[in-house]
Amino acid sequence: MTAAAPEGRPARRPAAPDGLLLVDKPAGWTSHDVVGRLRGLCRTRRVGHAGTLDPAATGLLVCGIGRATRLLTHLVGTDKTYLGTIRLGQATLTDDAEGEPLGPPDPDVAAKAFPAAVAAAVAGLTGPLQQVPSAVSAVKINGVRSYARVRAGETVELPPRPVTVARFEVLGRREPPGFVDLEVAVDCSSGTYIRALARDLGVALGTAGHLTALRRTRVGMFELAQAVSLEQLAAGDDAVDGAVVPLATAVRDAFGARVLDEADARAVRHGRSLPAAGYPGIVGAFDADGAVLALLAEADGRAAPRVVFAPA
Numbered sequence: 001m002t003a004a005a006p007e008g009r010p011a012r013r014p015a016a017p018d019g020l021l022l023v024d025k026p027a028g029w030t031s032h033d034v035v036g037r038l039r040g041l042c043r044t045r046r047v048g049h050a051g052t053l054d055p056a057a058t059g060l061l062v063c064g065i066g067r068a069t070r071l072l073t074h075l076v077g078t079d080k081t082y083l084g085t086i087r088l089g090q091a092t093l094t095d096d097a098e099g100e101p102l103g104p105p106d107p108d109v110a111a112k113a114f115p116a117a118v119a120a121a122v123a124g125l126t127g128p129l130q131q132v133p134s135a136v137s138a139v140k141i142n143g144v145r146s147y148a149r150v151r152a153g154e155t156v157e158l159p160p161r162p163v164t165v166a167r168f169e170v171l172g173r174r175e176p177p178g179f180v181d182l183e184v185a186v187d188c189s190s191g192t193y194i195r196a197l198a199r200d201l202g203v204a205l206g207t208a209g210h211l212t213a214l215r216r217t218r219v220g221m222f223e224l225a226q227a228v229s230l231e232q233l234a235a236g237d238d239a240v241d242g243a244v245v246p247l248a249t250a251v252r253d254a255f256g257a258r259v260l261d262e263a264d265a266r267a268v269r270h271g272r273s274l275p276a277a278g279y280p281g282i283v284g285a286f287d288a289d290g291a292v293l294a295l296l297a298e299a300d301g302r303a304a305p306r307v308v309f310a311p312a
Contacts, residue, residue, distance in 0.1 A: 018066035059216035078220030091208035095195035
């Protein structure tokens with residue numbers, strides 16, 4: 001129900017319902033910019049996102065509204081899919097097109113990046129990897145973001161991190177003057193830097209490389225086809241409410257469902273653990289009426305609440 005307003009003033013609309021908003025982030029916006037816009041559109045400050053996209057990147061940004069912000073930590077670590085363009089023949093400071101070029105283009109890039117060599121290099125960058133993140137990144141070194149240290153003139157050397165690239169596929173190839181551009185698709189674990197993959201592909205070919213375009217098309221089980229643009233969300237008062245994936249639906253879709261009897265539901269509402277039921281990973285706990293109660297994680301024969309959702 002819309003709250004009553006003093007005579008002469010429009011009634012203030014209630015906040016958007018708890019749930020997930022799947023947003024197609026435009027180029028030039030930071031992920032924080034999108035959250036700020038959604039706070040206005042959703043009429044609440046309880047908005048967050050799962051997994052940052054660089055300003056130049058576009059595509060799926062999973063945002064939480066209200067109580068669904070508590071899901072985001074568990075969605076950040078899910079696998080992701082990207083479409084991108086890798087330019088071979090030149091490196092940049094940031095490993096993408098936003099950065100300063102590091103030296104002139106490689107005049108021999110076409111000879112080095114012949115199709116069979118590219119296929120072999122791509123295969124070598126598929127599977128479990130130890131990846132060094134891009135120096136201009138949000139990785140912290142002694143509490144300071146790596147990008148801040150680089151911009152302050154420091155030389156940054158980041159340690160490698162374990163990541164998994166499940167699919168690294170070349171979808172197309174173009175040869176603009178002086179370069180080789182590859183259109184690629186990547187399925188990868190959380191924490192994988194596609195910019196670093198572009199850099200490492202160039203190195204593997206004996207040349208250099210950087211990312212010139214990136215679009216995220218999947219986060220866990222959520223797909224870009226489900227997303228809406230900021231323009232669509234701003235189209236009318238009911239546009240946001242209609243686009244929100246309700247909290248219970250979001251939990252069921254992302255984590256599955258364990259339906260509890262009355263006694264177990266009462267225990268979970270009070271933060272108590274239950275006997276394990278054989279669910280791998282995180283699972284949503286629901287009462288018999290379909291209300292979502294918590295996220296449970298099983299270990300040592302018990303299912304312990306990781307998140308308990310207070311009633312709306």
